[in-house]
Amino acid sequence: MTDTTLRVQLLLTGNELMSGDTVDSNSSMIARRLDELAIDVQRKVTVGDDPALLRAELASMAAQSDLVIINGGLGPTIDDLTAQVLADVAGVGLEQHPAAVAHLETWCAGRGLALNAANLKQALLPAGCRIIDNPIGSAVGFELNLGECRVLCTPGVPGELAAMLDGILRDLAQRLGRRLERDILRLQTFGLGESSAQQIIADNIPDWPTAVQLGFRAGAPQLEIKLGVDRAADLPQRDWCYQRLRELFGDHIIGEGDARLADVVLALLRERGATLATAESCTGGLIASLLTRVPGASDAFHAGFVTYDNAIKHSVLGVPEAVLAEHGAVSEPVVRAMALGAMDAAGADFAIATSGIAGPGGGTPDKPVGTVWLAWGARDSLQARRLLWPVERHLFQTMVAAAGLDMIRRTLLGIEGESRHMRQRRA
Amino acid sequence: MTDTTLRVQLLLTGNELMSGDTVDSNSSMIARRLDELAIDVQRKVTVGDDPALLRAELASMAAQSDLVIINGGLGPTIDDLTAQVLADVAGVGLEQHPAAVAHLETWCAGRGLALNAANLKQALLPAGCRIIDNPIGSAVGFELNLGECRVLCTPGVPGELAAMLDGILRDLAQRLGRRLERDILRLQTFGLGESSAQQIIADNIPDWPTAVQLGFRAGAPQLEIKLGVDRAADLPQRDWCYQRLRELFGDHIIGEGDARLADVVLALLRERGATLATAESCTGGLIASLLTRVPGASDAFHAGFVTYDNAIKHSVLGVPEAVLAEHGAVSEPVVRAMALGAMDAAGADFAIATSGIAGPGGGTPDKPVGTVWLAWGARDSLQARRLLWPVERHLFQTMVAAAGLDMIRRTLLGIEGESRHMRQRRA
Numbered sequence: 001m002t003d004t005t006l007r008v009q010l011l012l013t014g015n016e017l018m019s020g021d022t023v024d025s026n027s028s029m030i031a032r033r034l035d036e037l038a039i040d041v042q043r044k045v046t047v048g049d050d051p052a053l054l055r056a057e058l059a060s061m062a063a064q065s066d067l068v069i070i071n072g073g074l075g076p077t078i079d080d081l082t083a084q085v086l087a088d089v090a091g092v093g094l095e096q097h098p099a100a101v102a103h104l105e106t107w108c109a110g111r112g113l114a115l116n117a118a119n120l121k122q123a124l125l126p127a128g129c130r131i132i133d134n135p136i137g138s139a140v141g142f143e144l145n146l147g148e149c150r151v152l153c154t155p156g157v158p159g160e161l162a163a164m165l166d167g168i169l170r171d172l173a174q175r176l177g178r179r180l181e182r183d184i185l186r187l188q189t190f191g192l193g194e195s196s197a198q199q200i201i202a203d204n205i206p207d208w209p210t211a212v213q214l215g216f217r218a219g220a221p222q223l224e225i226k227l228g229v230d231r232a233a234d235l236p237q238r239d240w241c242y243q244r245l246r247e248l249f250g251d252h253i254i255g256e257g258d259a260r261l262a263d264v265v266l267a268l269l270r271e272r273g274a275t276l277a278t279a280e281s282c283t284g285g286l287i288a289s290l291l292t293r294v295p296g297a298s299d300a301f302h303a304g305f306v307t308y309d310n311a312i313k314h315s316v317l318g319v320p321e322a323v324l325a326e327h328g329a330v331s332e333p334v335v336r337a338m339a340l341g342a343m344d345a346a347g348a349d350f351a352i353a354t355s356g357i358a359g360p361g362g363g364t365p366d367k368p369v370g371t372v373w374l375a376w377g378a379r380d381s382l383q384a385r386r387l388l389w390p391v392e393r394h395l396f397q398t399m400v401a402a403a404g405l406d407m408i409r410r411t412l413l414g415i416e417g418e419s420r421h422m423r424q425r426r427a
Numbered sequence: 428m429t430d431t432t433l434r435v436q437l438l439l440t441g442n443e444l445m446s447g448d449t450v451d452s453n454s455s456m457i458a459r460r461l462d463e464l465a466i467d468v469q470r471k472v473t474v475g476d477d478p479a480l481l482r483a484e485l486a487s488m489a490a491q492s493d494l495v496i497i498n499g500g501l502g503p504t505i506d507d508l509t510a511q512v513l514a515d516v517a518g519v520g521l522e523q524h525p526a527a528v529a530h531l532e533t534w535c536a537g538r539g540l541a542l543n544a545a546n547l548k549q550a551l552l553p554a555g556c557r558i559i560d561n562p563i564g565s566a567v568g569f570e571l572n573l574g575e576c577r578v579l580c581t582p583g584v585p586g587e588l589a590a591m592l593d594g595i596l597r598d599l600a601q602r603l604g605r606r607l608e609r610d611i612l613r614l615q616t617f618g619l620g621e622s623s624a625q626q627i628i629a630d631n632i633p634d635w636p637t638a639v640q641l642g643f644r645a646g647a648p649q650l651e652i653k654l655g656v657d658r659a660a661d662l663p664q665r666d667w668c669y670q671r672l673r674e675l676f677g678d679h680i681i682g683e684g685d686a687r688l689a690d691v692v693l694a695l696l697r698e699r700g701a702t703l704a705t706a707e708s709c710t711g712g713l714i715a716s717l718l719t720r721v722p723g724a725s726d727a728f729h730a731g732f733v734t735y736d737n738a739i740k741h742s743v744l745g746v747p748e749a750v751l752a753e754h755g756a757v758s759e760p761v762v763r764a765m766a767l768g769a770m771d772a773a774g775a776d777f778a779i780a781t782s783g784i785a786g787p788g789g790g791t792p793d794k795p796v797g798t799v800w801l802a803w804g805a806r807d808s809l810q811a812r813r814l815l816w817p818v819e820r821h822l823f824q825t826m827v828a829a830a831g832l833d834m835i836r837r838t839l840l841g842i843e844g845e846s847r848h849m850r851q852r853r854a
Contacts, residue, residue, distance in 0.1 A: 280712075346739060
């Protein structure tokens with residue numbers, strides 16, 4: 001149960017949000033911060049920089065809410081309308097606010113800038129409002145009540161919003177007298193689809209406790225499963241759910257929080273003092289790129305080979321020309337030879353090798369677009385599998401790269417068998 | 428002038444949008460597509476998966492609009508409510524829709540999957556609705572009138588939405604009898620910042636015609652400059668602006684439409700019958716991955732080397748151990764030797780090589796985090812530059828990869844000199 005007594009809505013303003021030129025990440029930031037206080041956002045509305053629309057929207061929101069957060073429209077230009085709109089709806093005038101002027105003077109002085117008229121507009125605020133400090137930008141935030149509803153006005157620049165939210169959150173927590181923050185456990189999984197995961201849970205855990213909120217976030221290649229409780233007293237129930245999920249999906253759970261497959265694989269290699277090499281054809285460097293995005297990857301990843309052409313598979317990885325000629329590049333002997341060649345060339349303990357047809361061209365009746373041979377393991381335990389992902393090129397590369405990393409993860413953990421994805425994709 | 432007669436609103440649904448777990452990029456995609464028909468979105472509202480809230484919002488939107496597009500909530504799970512909500516507001520029931528069942532059967536068969544109950548829920552649609560084809564996903568879209576307002580229901584998965592929007596746009600254009608679509612010319616640039624580009628235009632083209640709308644979309648590493656006109660009669664003015672921009676930014680313009688640096692580089696190589704190899708240390712395979720994301724990359728890209736470790740720079744690319752010992756891996760002689768080694772090993776005509784300190788660790792006073800040596804060119808025209816991008820690890824990798832591709836683009840085009848970014852980043 002979240003706080004249903006506090007009704008919160010967001011009002012976002014900016015023509016750039018309506019035209020699609022800017023993707024709104026601010027409302028996500030606000031929601032995630034409010035989530036820490038177990039406060040849900042009920043509704044958010046986005047409109048362009050139109051005073052009439054903004055006034056109508058704000059008046060209707062304030063009538064339905066305890067708290068409205070307005071984001072955007074605090075800047076110095078003529079299309080920054082938030083102060084005027086709030087003053088209009090409150091039926092008050094705009095006034096030069098001394099604390100805001102002082103903030104502007106300090107801000108300009110720190111940058112060796114002269115205070116100009118455009119800047120000063122940012123100190124012209126609704127009469128009677130309270131200032132919210134902006135630790136990094138020129139425009140202060142401000143707060144005013146519309147009847148019973150508190151309205152907070154915040155800047156559209158993401159960094160300034162982030163800095164201002166700290167103070168807003170502290171203030172909210174104090175006013176609400178909040179003790180417990182919502183406790184959310186995120187499990188990262190690979191190899192499960194959202195609908196099958198939900199079906200399996202429904203079939204196997206019919207007695208799922210209502211106090212534990214279950215959520216999913218599907219982001220290829222991983223699926224996040226989220227378990228939330230609002231009261232400390234419900235934590236044992238969450239632990240019970242976690243146990244059940246481990247029994248159902250144990251080897252699909254790659255970690256908690258924001259863990260990515262590449263993080264997990266690198267950590268496992270590091271623990272074992274082992275290194276991994278990659279030999280990529282159809283994934284074209286994506287596996288190496290995912291690994292090297294992780295700070296400190298060099299501990300366990302020394303070399304990757306993108307052998308996109310058959311001649312290079314031979315000259316760089318030592319795949320015999322006769323094997324290439326006889327079996328073709330997308331074949332078990334080639335992908336195994338690529339993995340062994342990469343281990344040799346890199347002096348590595350483990351390797352992942354990929355060779356497949358990413359499309360859209362290059363498919364044949366025997367080996368249609370989406371076919372891939374994947375090899376993984378150490379020299380003495382190399383395995384290979386033929387899989388089929390008949391999906392768009394980049395999604396194919398994403399899924400094959402993740403499958404390769406997941407098979408190394410399973411190898412390092414001594415997990416027998418493969419994921420549900422892999423079983424379904426066997427070709 | 429945009430079409431003010433057609434009142435369009437968006438209704439976005441999903442708890443993940445309210446909790447902040449997902450940043451909404453779909454509404455931006457929809458707005459950009461509608462922009463092609465000179466249709467503005469007036470307002471968008473986002474609510475969680477709550478049937479009562481959704482019903483109230485939809486009813487109120489439909490009363491104020493000619494077109495409502497609902498995004499999200501088409502999936503197989505119990506929190507996918509769109510069909511039920513639309514049926515409730517329309518006062519009709521849900522029915523198994525034969526065309527949707529047929530679509531599901533084909534979709535599952537193509538993937539070797541059995542149709543399950545969760546999937547079948549996606550064919551349970553409001554009575555009397557019209558199906559909108561989903562070319563890639565399992566959930567079809569659908570359309571129903573609420574009074575005078577058309578309601579289109581679209582999937583939340585971005586790739587599926589993108590595919591469905593093509594058909595929706597064609598249909599809208601036909602119904603509206605649009606002759607002229609808003610004519611938008613998108614120029615893709617690399618090496619310009621949004622605010623400096625804007626300042627340069629203001630300083631140099633004070634007589635910018637009001638009929639030509641100028642917009643920017645900053646998406647690292649590229650900056651998109653957008654020129655729009657609403658009437659065919661204004662096209663000559665747009666051409667005039669384009670000419671002025673070419674004079675100001677000519678060598679920063681990499682292409683029109685959705686051109687990416689990797690596309691442009693591969694096309695230039697293909698025209699010349701030439702090939703490119705990569706030797707990546709700090710970018711860790713990202714350049715190879717960007718190239719191989721492009722269909723047909725194998726024509727011009729045969730091999731990439733991720734030499735993350737010094738020993739590999741020597742053993743695989745032939746960088747002399749003495750040079751590594753004397754100058755360190757992040758140095759001009761090493762990055763030049765890497766580029767030459769990659770050309771030799773791959774038999775390639777051109778190479779890009781990167782060696783730098785992506786951070787967060789590994790910086791020194793001489794070579795702080797963000798330092799990179801970049802080499803590019805052919806054997807007889809190899810160049811190298813030391814640059815500094817003191818930014819977060821992945822953004823550093825992104826910018827260095829793009830800078831390498833851009834320098835090869837300039838080399839292939841015979842452009843003298845470097846981009847503004849590069850001049851500013853020289854270290």
